[in-house]
Amino acid sequence: DAGVIQSPRHEVTEMGQEVTLRCKPISGHNSLFWYRQTMMRGLELLIYFNNNVPIDDSGMPEDRFSAKMPNASFSTLKIQPSEPRDSAVYFCASRYGQATNIAQHFGDGTRLSIL
C-alpha cells in the first residue's frame, strides 16, 4: 500500500520566493497533519484537517504560511514570501478516524532550504 506521499523531497530557493509543499495522504484517511522539524524546536504541529476542514491552525507561525486541502487526496502548505528561518524539514501525516489510540502515518518529508 502506498504511504503518505510528499513532494518535492528537497527544495532550495531564494529568500522572498513562494514555496509550495504537497502532500497526498493515505487513501481513506480523513485526518491530515502538517509538521515542521528543526534542530532548535523539534517537531511542531502547524495545522491539521479533519475531513478536509482545517480544525486548528494555531501552530502556523505567521501569516506567510497557509495550508489548503481542496479534497481528500491532496493538501498543500504554502510559504509566501519565504525567509531563511523557514528552513526545516516539513512532514505531512495522515490518520483514519479520530479515536485517540489511532496512530498517525508520516511521509518522508520535504527538506526546505531558503537561501
Add this chain to the structure above:
Amino acid sequence: AQSVTQLGSHVSVSEGALVLLRCNYSSSVPPYLFWYVQYPNQGLQLLLKYTSAATLVKGINGFEAEFKKSETSFHLTKPSAHMSDAAEYFCAVRTPGNEKLTFGTGTRLTIIP
C-alpha cells in the same frame, strides 16, 4: 495539558547490549502513548503504542515498552541492539478529546560495533 520528556538526547550502546530509551509523560487524564523511530532522511515510523489494554506493549523490530502509571513512564527497551537500530526515537502522547499528538525532543541512538 499533555507533555513528554525524553531523558538523554544521545544514547550509545554496544551491538548486542540492552537498549533503554527513557520517556516520562505528564497528563491530567489517562494518556495514550506512542514510540516512533526516524531513520535518516525519512519520516517517522510507528514502533508501538499503548492504548490502555496491556501495560507491556510489543512493537516492531524487537522493541517493547512498559507503561508504569506510578512512575508516569513509558520507557522503550530492546534486549539486544543491532546496528540497524541506529536512528532517532521519539516518544509522543495524546489524551482523549485532544487531537494533537505531542512529541518529545527525541533521542538519537548510536550503536557501537
